[in-house]
Amino acid sequence: MADNATVIEVDNVCFAYNGQEVLHNVSFEIRERALVAVVGPNGGGKTTLLKLLLGQLTPRYGTIRVFGGAPEAARTRVGYVPQAAPFDPRFPVSVRETVLMGRVGRNRLGIYGREDRAAAGRALERVGLTDFGKRAFAELSGGERQRVLIAQALAGGSELLLLDEPVANVDPEHSGRMYALFKELTAEVTVMMVSHNLSVVTGHATHVLCVNHTAGLHALGEVASSTFTAAFGGYLTAIRHDTSCQVLDPSASMHVPHHGEPVNSHP
Amino acid sequence: MSLFFTDLCHYPFLVNAVAAVALASLAAGMVGSLVVVRRSTYLAGAVSHSLLAGLGLSRLLQRRFGFEGLTPMTGALLVAVGVAVLAARLSLRGRQRADTVLSAVWTGGMALGVSFVAATPGYQDDLMSYLFGSILLVTGPDLMWMAALDIVTLGVMAVCYNRFLAIGFNEELARLRGVHTAFYELVYHVLTALTVVLLVRVTGIVLAIALLTLPAAAAGMLTRRLDRMMTLAAGLCFGVSLLGLAVSYAPGWPPGATIVEIAVLVYLAAACFSKGQRTG
Numbered sequence A: 001m002a003d004n005a006t007v008i009e010v011d012n013v014c015f016a017y018n019g020q021e022v023l024h025n026v027s028f029e030i031r032e033r034a035l036v037a038v039v040g041p042n043g044g045g046k047t048t049l050l051k052l053l054l055g056q057l058t059p060r061y062g063t064i065r066v067f068g069g070a071p072e073a074a075r076t077r078v079g080y081v082p083q084a085a086p087f088d089p090r091f092p093v094s095v096r097e098t099v100l101m102g103r104v105g106r107n108r109l110g111i112y113g114r115e116d117r118a119a120a121g122r123a124l125e126r127v128g129l130t131d132f133g134k135r136a137f138a139e140l141s142g143g144e145r146q147r148v149l150i151a152q153a154l155a156g157g158s159e160l161l162l163l164d165e166p167v168a169n170v171d172p173e174h175s176g177r178m179y180a181l182f183k184e185l186t187a188e189v190t191v192m193m194v195s196h197n198l199s200v201v202t203g204h205a206t207h208v209l210c211v212n213h214t215a216g217l218h219a220l221g222e223v224a225s226s227t228f229t230a231a232f233g234g235y236l237t238a239i240r241h242d243t244s245c246q247v248l249d250p251s252a253s254m255h256v257p258h259h260g261e262p263v264n265s266h267p
Numbered sequence B: 001m002s003l004f005f006t007d008l009c010h011y012p013f014l015v016n017a018v019a020a021v022a023l024a025s026l027a028a029g030m031v032g033s034l035v036v037v038r039r040s041t042y043l044a045g046a047v048s049h050s051l052l053a054g055l056g057l058s059r060l061l062q063r064r065f066g067f068e069g070l071t072p073m074t075g076a077l078l079v080a081v082g083v084a085v086l087a088a089r090l091s092l093r094g095r096q097r098a099d100t101v102l103s104a105v106w107t108g109g110m111a112l113g114v115s116f117v118a119a120t121p122g123y124q125d126d127l128m129s130y131l132f133g134s135i136l137l138v139t140g141p142d143l144m145w146m147a148a149l150d151i152v153t154l155g156v157m158a159v160c161y162n163r164f165l166a167i168g169f170n171e172e173l174a175r176l177r178g179v180h181t182a183f184y185e186l187v188y189h190v191l192t193a194l195t196v197v198l199l200v201r202v203t204g205i206v207l208a209i210a211l212l213t214l215p216a217a218a219a220g221m222l223t224r225r226l227d228r229m230m231t232l233a234a235g236l237c238f239g240v241s242l243l244g245l246a247v248s249y250a251p252g253w254p255p256g257a258t259i260v261e262i263a264v265l266v267y268l269a270a271a272c273f274s275k276g277q278r279t280g
Helices: A046-054 A071-077 A095-103 A114-126 A142-155 A172-185 A198-204 A225-232 B002-008 B012-037 B041-065 B072-091 B095-119 B126-132 B140-169 B171-176 B181-203 B205-222 B226-249 B255-279
Strands: A006-017 A020-031 A035-039 A061-066 A078-081 A160-164 A190-194 A207-212 A214-219
Touching: A006 A046, A006 A190, A020 A046, A020 A061, A020 A190, A020 A207, A035 A046, A046 A061, A046 A071, A046 A078, A046 A160, A046 A190, A061 A071, A071 A078, A078 A142, A078 B171, A095 A114, A095 A142, A095 B140, A114 A142, A142 A160, A142 A172, A160 A172, A172 A190, A172 A198, B002 B012, B002 B226, B012 B041, B012 B140, B012 B181, B012 B205, B012 B226, B041 B072, B041 B095, B041 B126, B041 B181, B041 B205, B072 B095, B072 B181, B095 B126, B126 B205, B140 B171, B140 B181, B140 B226, B171 B181, B181 B205, B181 B255, B205 B226, B205 B255, B226 B255
Parallel strands: A020 A214, A035 A190, A035 A207, A078 A160, A160 A190
Antiparallel strands: A006 A020, A006 A061, A207 A214
């Protein structure tokens, strides 16, 4: 794994909404084919971090590189998979059409060809939904919808999947299968997922990124339950923690000065 | 009703009326389905009601100042496209403000239209015709004009369908997949405006919104694919329009109102059928 190329480089990134700092001096590196679970309390900056990686937000300080370039330039290689729950349950679209949307921006005319349909078929096969192509997206369960959205990202040729709480509305049995699927996918792609299910995270992820205004990345072997205790604010039993993790006391870390000059677009 | 079909063979104005509803139904089925699934009926309502300003102003300029080239439908088209561009720009800045501004466009457009009609010299027959349609007065040039609008609508829809579907499903995802969503939002709004202008010729300003949305909403209850919904909505739109023309013909009822009443019945029947399927 150590020889794998770097997919994400975050260097001393700070971001604030209306002067209120959400992320402070965040630095980490993720290498290809890792399965990274992003954990932390609500409001800790997990979603903000995903938006920064997608180039939807610009850091106030520091730099972010995805596949060696600016996040905006890497969008075609990054598949964002939102939660399935907010989708309009009555929107009339089939599973195959939904997966094909992963390729909607690839050609100028916006009309799908044989290659697009073949990619959609392969993506459906990867997530185990080959026979679901003609079904309506609205008829599927929460877990099936999430798999369709993952297939959409795969069909678009994504090499990095950013999953926002992928099992939030999935029952325990199916969520276990979903995590097994993410692990399978890391044979080809890098997966970064926001998750609240810590027991399953420790069973499948290769790394854990604890985000609570600051962030610390741990290979799974380094992680003790205290890592999560710190990240979630102390309602878990603390055991032991590597001193390099910054999220133990985010309030202290937040006082560390910014590194470098502010980025121009966010003065 | 049989009198209508007997006379259809003898009177060209009835053939024109049927051709007009066929042309309007094609665009209404496709664009109306998008309007329904994207829940932007309010936009269509604002566009259709604001058309009165364009219709009234062009009639005033024609009669008082002799601008013969500026027909009421040209005025309507210009206003419709203007409102669509405004709404597209507003929709990029948050829905709540867009709704408020569309309300102003809706009511302000109607008020201006009434004032323009009142200032126009001569018999004020136009107002009722604009508000509730005059399908039996459609002429050959009207049909050519409607066919041209139809061709534009169908062509744009054929090219943009996949992108409209992706944006309707989830705009943020579509943008991240490389779709220039702001541009396609503008195209969608202009298409909606063109379709409303087509429908105004059939049912008038007040009732156009019904023909745009009711057949599409009924179709949406019967299928879960947007392409099938569009086809079914176009068929339903033509069916209710033809039935409305036929039913209203002999007793001399207003055809636009009759068409909309039948569309409401079809919508209710589809809702009952859909509910029966779910509970059964």
